[in-house]
Amino acid sequence: MNGRDITPAFTARVEAIMRQASQTAIVPRYRSLAESDIIAKAADDVVTVADHESEAILTGLLADLLPQATVVGEEAAFADPAIFERLRDGLCWIVDPLDGTNNFASGKAPFGVLVALADGGETIGGWILDSLTGRFCHALASGGAFIDGERVTARPTTQEPPVAALSTVYLDPEERAKVLKHIAPNYHVVDIPRCAAEQYPRLVLGENDVSVFNRILPWDHAAGVLFLNEAGGRAARLDGSTYRVDDWETRGLIGASTPRLWDELAERLARL
Structure with a gap:
């Protein structure tokens, strides 16, 4: 499989899955987390109940979408570092169920969901959802980059200094x-x-x-x-x-x- 094999319909399915996880597990808990919902994960790093629920949703639905791909989720890999070895598999989903958890737990933006699909260690598809604004970015290997369906080209700020x-x-x-x-x-x-x-x-x-x-x-x-x-x-x-x-x-x-x-x-x- 390569980036060109990823069809618009496939990306639409990935987007729907990400939005489902965000709207089900993340957004309803924004600024309403109980103290017990936030757990210290490492120095200057936390995890919340929303991370775990979002990862469960994403892992299950992405596995259904592409059964031949393994899944590496952030929280699963934190609990069992052996899961990192799956990154060397053929097809592998890579899931950040709640990116920007420290922001989310503090009741501020930004935060979102990140999903990538890799093949033999090389990323062939990437999808980025901003949970609050709904902005959806995606890219395919040799297939361009898009924001909300429109192809985009990176541009500098033109400021000096940069x-x-x-x-x-x-x-x-x-x-x-x-x-x-x-x-x-x-x-x-x-x-x-x-x-x-x-x-x-x-x-x-x-x-x-x-x-x-x-x-x-x-x-x-x-x-x-x-x-x-x-x-x-x-x-x-x-x-x-x-x-x-x-x-x-x-x-x-x-x-x-x-x-x-x-x-x-x-x-x-x-x-x-």
């Missing part, structure tokens, strides 16, 4: 200091949304020019990397190599609205 969303959340203190001293002064730095379902569209829609990600777990980035690349921007590893979902331990990823902006930031990071 706009950068620099994630330093998972950097150690020394790395963070280097980024703030040597990288940040070259850009107009803005806050990250802490939500990949929002960050990747910002790079396409002319809101941000570049972004740096340190931790690149597959459910956060599989759909967005494909979406940005298919829109004509560039997302790749720090050394320029292609992002693959089956390499989940290597850190570092740059996203940019144009290849030129990607090259400029990569050169600066290489000098650190």
Whole structure:
């Protein structure tokens, strides 16, 4: 299977499944979570009852849609790290049932749902739903990028200096200091949304020019990397190599609205 095998009808089914999970498990709980509905997952990270219910819905319905594909859900992989090995299978669904959980648990936007389909470690389809606005982005390998059904091309902000969303959340203190001293002064730095379902569209829609990600777990980035690349921007590893979902331990990823902006930031990071 490849991206060209994914028909509009197939994407419509994926979208319907994602909207069902969002409208059933996520939106009704927005700003109405009980304290017991929020559980500390790791340092500066939480999970909610909405994450688990959304993942159950998505896992079941996506498995029905494409029975030959395995499923890697964020919460299932957190509970059993052996599930990561499924990313090396032939066809594999990758599910972030509630992206931006910290925002959601705090009663603020943005947050959404991310789904990707990979084949042999390469993403062939990606779907991104903003739970509150309903904006739906999708991309197919060699098939273009779309927002609400309309084909899109990534565009820079045209601001000078360029706009950068620099994630330093998972950097150690020394790395963070280097980024703030040597990288940040070259850009107009803005806050990250802490939500990949929002960050990747910002790079396409002319809101941000570049972004740096340190931790690149597959459910956060599989759909967005494909979406940005298919829109004509560039997302790749720090050394320029292609992002693959089956390499989940290597850190570092740059996203940019144009290849030129990607090259400029990569050169600066290489000098650190």
